[in-house]
Amino acid sequence: MKELLTKNYWRGLKRTFDEARAESAPDCAPAPAIAPAEAAPIEPRGVLFDMDGVLYNADQPIPGAAEAVRWIQSQSVPHLFVTNTTSRSRADLVRKLATFGMTAEEGEILTPTAAVATWLRSDGKGAVAAFVRPSARAELADLPLLPDDAEHGAAYVVIGDLGDLWDYRTLNRAFRLLHSDPDAKLIALGMTRYWMAAEGIALDVAPFVVALAHASGRKPLVFGKPGAAFFRAAAERLRLVPGQILMIGDDLEADVGGAQAAGLKAALVKTGKFRPCDLDHSIRPDLVLDSVAALPALWSSYLIETK
Numbered sequence: 001m002k003e004l005l006t007k008n009y010w011r012g013l014k015r016t017f018d019e020a021r022a023e024s025a026p027d028c029a030p031a032p033a034i035a036p037a038e039a040a041p042i043e044p045r046g047v048l049f050d051m052d053g054v055l056y057n058a059d060q061p062i063p064g065a066a067e068a069v070r071w072i073q074s075q076s077v078p079h080l081f082v083t084n085t086t087s088r089s090r091a092d093l094v095r096k097l098a099t100f101g102m103t104a105e106e107g108e109i110l111t112p113t114a115a116v117a118t119w120l121r122s123d124g125k126g127a128v129a130a131f132v133r134p135s136a137r138a139e140l141a142d143l144p145l146l147p148d149d150a151e152h153g154a155a156y157v158v159i160g161d162l163g164d165l166w167d168y169r170t171l172n173r174a175f176r177l178l179h180s181d182p183d184a185k186l187i188a189l190g191m192t193r194y195w196m197a198a199e200g201i202a203l204d205v206a207p208f209v210v211a212l213a214h215a216s217g218r219k220p221l222v223f224g225k226p227g228a229a230f231f232r233a234a235a236e237r238l239r240l241v242p243g244q245i246l247m248i249g250d251d252l253e254a255d256v257g258g259a260q261a262a263g264l265k266a267a268l269v270k271t272g273k274f275r276p277c278d279l280d281h282s283i284r285p286d287l288v289l290d291s292v293a294a295l296p297a298l299w300s301s302y303l304i305e306t307k
């Protein structure tokens, strides 16, 4: 116990909390005054679309989003859809986009679950305990998954958005898996604190990961936004260098701050979880758009030569 109370332990835990904060919507606390950055020319060759809050809000399409996506596709601009959603498989997301008039292939969607599945196939040190919804579990189907009642034997404990499937027994089972094997890795599918669900604001992944990190003394490996590795993986898929890519998102820290830290350009849209105080934050978007619907006109007018 004494060991757990060392300065290093608490410093590490504080970092975990800080990282959780850094991956979700900022509080509207007064931000330090920052001088406006010199406007730098933006000449992106590719686009990353965040999904929830940019293309739709839960089950409601954002006006003009489908037209904007179709325009980008008609111009053959390299693009991907990048989301921290872990409650659905990429096949589900393809179907969801289709209901809003947008076409995408599974390979054009990057999710933390898809990214972690790729990594687990190469790391491959043992059994996987997956705390994800059944629809997202399909992405992990070819991995050695532990049964849902296992309390030991995991090399990896993967925490996604279980939503209202979380209860004490389930959270405690994740803790027991970590506690029983000191080498088991705690893996977070994103570190978003909360999101805007159809029925109102709702806890996302980070609060549960932080609880498990606190209880187990384990530092999580984070897959998803705003992790730089996630954005770099997207750039590799587009075969572009990060500076040639424009990320479009409604989350100032996960989308804009994360993308900029990885060397991408970033546009903040005033839809989804956007709040006016986001514009007073120390993170400064390269562009601010009323919505993604403004993208084609902007791209055509002064932004970019794509060919």
Ligand SMILES: [Mg+2]
Binding pocket: 050, 051, 052, 053, 054, 249, 250, 251, 272
């Ligand atoms: Mg979003």
